Amino acid sequence: MSYLYLTILFPLIGFIILAAGRDRLSENVAAIIGVGAVGLSALTTLYAGLDFYQQGGMAYNQNLWTWFNVGGFAPQIGLHLDGLSLLMTGMVTGVGFLIHIFASWYMRGDEYGYARFFSYFNLFVASMLVLVLGDNLALLFLGWEGVGLCSYLLIGYYYVNPANGWAAIKAFTVTRVGDVFLLIALFLLYQQFGTLDTVYIVENAHVVLTDSNLAFWTALMLFLGAAGKSAQIPLQTWLADAMAGPTPVSALIHAATMVTAGVYLTSRTYTVFEMAPQVLQFISITGAVTLLVAGFAALVQTDIKRVLAYSTMSQLGYMFMAVGAEAYQAGLFHMLTHAFFKALLFLSSGAVIIACHHEQNIFKMGGLWKKIPFVFACFVVGGGALAALPFITVGYFSKDAILGAVYAHGQIANLPLYNCLYWTGVAGAFLTSIYTFRLIWLVFFGQEKTHAHPIKGVTYWGPLSILLVLSTGVGALLKAPVEKLLTSAQIPVFAIPESLEHAVHGAEHTAVGIALGGLVIGVILFAFAYNAVKTIANTGFGAGISHIWRTAFGFDALYNIVFVKPFLLLARLLGRDPVDGLWLLVPALVKGGHKFTSYRQTGLLREYASSIGLGVVVLLIVLIITQVGV
Known part of the structure; x- marks a missing residue:
């Protein structure tokens, strides 16, 4: 597996060629380079996976060179391949390759620079591969910052519209807040372990992290760093605005790369979190609150991509609930299945947007199932997986495993908190079914409001076909x-005692039943009683609730008041640099003294005599006062 570095090198070379060529490359050449680079990376990953399997799942390390050496701190540019990193690399390159193929169709004729787009896309994949393959947390942080930079470049890709630029700045700024927490965590880890080698930290956390207070803060900083990238409350506000970028960008960010980084980090360093049980509970609570907030927000969105964005936030909440319940394998498997069906949904929404002449408002669509039946089938399968329809979709096999694990963890550890979190997750599943049906119904049924033209091309339907199959029950294979890969990477299996198996199955069946009930409610509300829904929404109370949900409970407005406005006020106050202005008093005083003394040099004898006389009087007065005081 000495060729492992090629998985990163291929997309990196693609980025360099595309960035250097830019407008000098035709669209066909740019597509071949951009898609081909990630395709070669995917093939290398497949070959590495076969080699990994033949060697019995033994972890492999490849040290390329020493990155730097400062005061004995000498992190390597080294790669580590085990079951977890192989899973992540396969997901990034495999799903990323399909998204690149689709993007080669979607971005045709783009006036902002076809080659420029694919250069950013290739760099994004390369950065994510550095993140998941790096054998130390310093290298992981390099990839972490790389995907942050690429998200800024791609979200603000349509730079002519200032709103897109602001969305990119917002994503970059909010995720940087999380990155500061992650950097603090790295400092704490290096202080305690003397290294940032990931394997060493994971294997020795139970021995080194004996100070519970220090373990708590280290784990908390790690999670807050992960929360920034994976859009968990309170650092979730950037995700919905990330829809400003092209639709393939949304698919890549939300399905296979950036937002999954936080789940990967917390699962990779799970032993650190096990030394701080309070943080694990906090992670589950955060995930539960996030999925509920995102579920309500998705119910009332009008932009097709924003509905899917909030659904991503919600599904990430389930993954973090699993991490907090120590069901790491369940969370990681849901991350993989989510990559399949969310990529399918985002790419399908891109096809809808192209068919409707770049219209994204779902209330201006309708009746599309006849015009683009294949896309309709993709939406039904992807939506079914999102809502976890039992047995026939892959989402059922991953999401319900998380809910069952959360319920079981509460029973095993005798923590009523996790029972509450289980019911929160069930409520989230109920909301998911409703807003998923709402989305599909408004887009594909009813009266046609925007004339849609048929779409075709193998680069459009090919990736969708593969993702469609993987999003069905076939993906559960x-x-x-x-599980075998993750077990080889020593990611713990969540074991359910035999005495609890019946109760856990009952909890999973309850979750399925309530999710199906949500689907029935969605059918009733939007297929049969939609006029009543609109009537309620137009009342004062309905409009108020809709506004709260549409703005995702006002986090943006709150942050604007608490952080943005005070910062702008401070910037205005310090705009002229008062410290620098204070130092300007010194030359001003010297200049004033010079002007005063120069003014007194008149050359008139009587003025000089009067000045001397005045000075003598002043001296006499000072002398008298001094003597009297004595």
Whole structure:
């Protein structure tokens, strides 16, 4: 597996060629380079996976060179391949390759620079691969910052519209807040372990992190760093605005790369979190609150991509609930299945947007199932997986495993908190079914409001076909191989005692039943009683609730008051640099003294005599006062 570095090198070379060529490259050449680079990376990953399997799942390390050496701190540019990193690399390159193929169709004729787009896309994949393959946390942080930079470049890709630029700045700024927390965590880890080698930290956390207070703050900083990238409350506000970028960008960010980085980090360093049980509970609570807030927000969105964005936030909440319940394998498997069906949904929404002449408002669509039946089928399968329809979709096999694990963890640890979190997750599943049906119904049924033209091309339907199959129950066949991979990487299996198996199955069946009930409610509300829904929404109370949900409970407005406005006020106050202005008093005083003394040099004898006389009087007065005081 000495060729492992090629998985990163191929997209990096693609980025360099595309960035250097830019407008000098035709669209066909740019597509071949951009898509081909990630395709070669995917093939290398496949070959590495086969080699990994033949060697019995033994972890492999490849040290390329020493990055730097400062005061004995000498992190390597080194790669580490085990079951977890292989899973992540396969997801990034495999799903990323399909998204690149689709993007080659979607971005045709783009006036902002076809080659420029693919250069950013290739760099994004390369950065994510550095993140997941790096054998130390310093290298992980390099990839972490790389995907942050690429998200800024791609979200603000349509730079002519200032709103897109602000969305990119917002994503970059909010995720940087999380990155500061992650950097603090790295400092704490290096202080305690003397290294940032990931394997060493994971294997020795139970021995080194004996100070519970220090373990708490280290784990908390790690999670807050992860929360920034994975859009968990309170650092979730950037995700919905990230829809400003092209639709393939949304698919890549939300399905296979950036937002999954936080889940990967917390699962990779799970032993650190096990030394701080309070932080694990906090992670589950954060995930539960996030999925509920995102579920309500998705219910009332009008932009097709924003509905899917909030659904991403919600599904990430389930993954973090699993991490907090120590069901790491369940969370990681849901991350994989989510990559399949969310990429399918985002790319399908891109096809809808192209068919409707770049219209994204779902209330201006309708009746599309006849015009683009294949896209309709993709939406039904992807939406079914999102809502976790039992047995026939892959989402059922991953999401319900998380809910069952959360319920079981509460029973095993005798923590009523996790029972509450289980019911929160069930409520989130109920909301998911409603807003998923709402989305599909408004887009594909009813009266046609925007004339849609047929779409065609193998680069459009090919990736969708593969993702469609993987989003059905067929994708569940990957569960056993994924468990084997993660077990080889020493990611713990969440074991349910035999005495609890019946109760856990009952909890999972309850979750399925309530999710199906949500689907029935969605059918009633939007297929049969939509006029009543609109009537309620137009009342004062309905409009108020809709506004709260549409703005995702006002986090943006709150942050604007608490952080943005005070910062702008401070910037205005310090705009002229008062410290620098204070130092300007010195030359002003010297200049004033010079002007005064120069003014007194008149050359008139009587003025000089009067000045001397005045000075003598002043001296006499001072002398008298001094003597009297004595």
